[in-house]
Amino acid sequence: IHRSVMLIYKFLGGLLYVFVLAVVLIGGSWLALSVRSGYWNPAYLASIGVLTLYFAILYSVSALFGVLWRSWIGSVLMTILAWALFKAVNFGYLQVHDPENLGEIPARWVTMMDGVHFILPKTSELSILNQLLLVKSHLGETMDEAMVREAANLPSAITWGMTISTSIGFIVVLLGLACWRFSRKDY
Numbered sequence: 397i398h399r400s401v402m403l404i405y406k407f408l409g410g411l412l413y414v415f416v417l418a419v420v421l422i423g424g425s426w427l428a429l430s431v432r433s434g435y436w437n438p439a440y441l442a443s444i445g446v447l448t449l450y451f452a453i454l455y456s457v458s459a460l461f462g463v464l465w466r467s468w469i470g471s472v473l474m475t476i477l478a479w480a481l482f483k484a485v486n487f488g489y490l491q492v493h494d495p496e497n498l499g500e501i502p503a504r505w506v507t508m509m510d511g512v513h514f515i516l517p518k519t520s521e522l523s524i525l526n527q528l529l530l531v532k533s534h535l536g537e538t539m540d541e542a543m544v545r546e547a548a549n550l551p552s553a554i555t556w557g558m559t560i561s562t563s564i565g566f567i568v569v570l571l572g573l574a575c576w577r578f579s580r581k582d583y
Contacts (some may be wrong), residue, residue, distance in 0.1 A: 400575035407459055407571060414451045418444045439533030446526045453517045453563055454479060456532075456570040462572045463581070479519070486520035489513040517563035521554050 420446050430436045457478040462471040492501055492509045 399579045403459065403463070403575050404571065405579050406498065407552045410455055411448060412454055414455075415444070415448045418447045422447070437530075437533050440527055442529055443526055446522050448562065449563060450519055450522055452567050453482075453519055456567040456574075460570045460574040460577075463578045482516055484521045485509075485512055485516050488517060514562060515566075517566040519555075519563075521559045522563070523560060525554070525556055 425517045426440045428438075452477050456515065458471045461474040462468065465471065488509050491497060492506050
């Protein structure tokens with residue numbers, strides 16, 4: 397078996413493990429709450445996919461640095477630093493696009509923040525969009541999504557499609573780099 401294939405199988409095995417745990421935890425709690433309360437909300441189950449994608453983003457960082465440094469502690473530390481970077485960039489993006497800050501921040505900083513935000517995965521936005529989905533599923537048609545987005549300080553440019561596609565692209569790039577390095581390195 398080629399080294400790249402082995403690395404991808406290991407990555408997919410880790411994702412499968414987290415997915416099964418998420419199904420048991422989230423699916424089990426959904427089933428228990430639904431049976432007990434009689435209120436069946438299938439939107440709650442979307443949290444399984446969100447949790448798995450969130451893990452995949454961080455696991456791709458861990459896989460890349462694990463291959464580069466061959467150190468599990470370095471891999472864990474870089475994953476924690478990457479998580480903090482993703483949070484900081486998301487916070488900065490939301491601050492730059494806050495209607496209260498319009499005009500105060502130079503245009504070049506806004507452009508730079510938009511570029512960095514576009515490249516990096518959107519872990520915080522996954523959580524926020526999942527919360528919006530759950531709120532919308534509970535309130536139904538009575539909810540004005542624009543008002544909830546404004547209350548959450550969430551720009552209208554943040555969507556499921558953009559968040560998922562850029563996050564998956566980030567995973568593919570990092571896994572591609574890890575596979576390339578793993579297949580070239582002599583152990």
